[in-house]
Amino acid sequence: MSETQKQIIDRAEAVLLHTYNRYQIVLDHGEGMYLYDVDGNKYLDFYAGIAVHALGHNYPGLNDAIKSQLDKLVHTSNYYYNVPAVETAEKLTKIAHMDRVFFTNSGTEAIEGAIKMARKYAYRRDGSTDHEMIAMNHSFHGRTMGALSVTGNPHYQEAFQPLIGGVKFAEFNNLESVKALVTDKTCAILLEPVQGEGGIYPAEESFLKGLRQLCDEKDILLIFDEIQCGMGRTGEMFAWQRFGVEPDIMTVAKALGCGLPIGAFLCKEKAAALEAGDHGSTYGGNPLVCAAASKILDIFRQDHILDHVKEAGAYLYDQLEQLKNRHQDKIVDHRGVGLIQGLEFTGPVGPIIQRAMNKGLILISAEANTIRFLPPLIVEKTHIDEMIRILEQSI
């Protein structure tokens, strides 16, 4: 590390709240699949800013679309209409098979909105105010109080009690464990179709189908959190589209703005219970972030991003499978689909990730023992080969 890089890190540690244990590099710019630090060191990007940079860095046309909106109008508030928001809403509802959308600035806010909508829906159904939600163990839905309350990880929750009440946790991929928690008060069942932070666990088709049937029978809303696994990562635009099991409400963020802060919750007409005065956001859906999202959705279609993910994802799967077979003493499991995959090791992966970083590869973990592979969706086979080579040297 250069003196300047060390100085910047020292300055950061003097003023930033210490909520992260950061890797000791200062990133400066990106190009395609690569990131560069302030000393000019090059890193192959296999984390994409935590599943955000779906199109890598500096994708042709995207920055121009953002810049032209930047010079026109950045913000309006939601007292007025703006064209980029309308366009993004039209495109997003169409590809998600949803009827309505509310724009937020982040993933956790999308979850807050989904929770409020489920409660309001149930309130309209029976007039009572003691509704319950069912979420999953090992889930992750965000850090604000509502999203934290449905995050099935006691470690994140402990110090912040009391959280919102009426939340129960079931076992992921275990339909009976969900059924056992349903009561007359249940208003929603919430889950990630592929659990991300919890270690890359894809939902089974029978589980999602069973949940859909259960929700239909009991008039419960099914909420899918697509914030990490959505936007093409599984090879479908949204992970539930692999199985055709439609939610009533879904959340999206991360790759929706490829780095500009935008999230959303979407719903079917029947679930659209929030009315004027029920919810709001000053920034949410401003023209700048929507100009980015609108362009990103166009690029996905025009440049056949999903076809590419299917092909690159299959190749990544084969390569990781072979790596696992070569290191059976250290690698215990390989999970995932498309470009959201994980390798579980016998012990903590932190040292492996650090060694890979020293050799010019950026990876991230999911839980202590799993390496998560979330490259930009534009990743090519040569990048996957390069990643495997560095990772194998780092194991």
Ligand SMILES: *Cc1c(COP(=O)(O)O)cnc(C)c1O
């Ligand atoms: C990242 C994430 C969130 C929270 O999103 P933020 O933008 O960090 O608030 C919620 N759900 C899932 C599945 C996520 O991966």
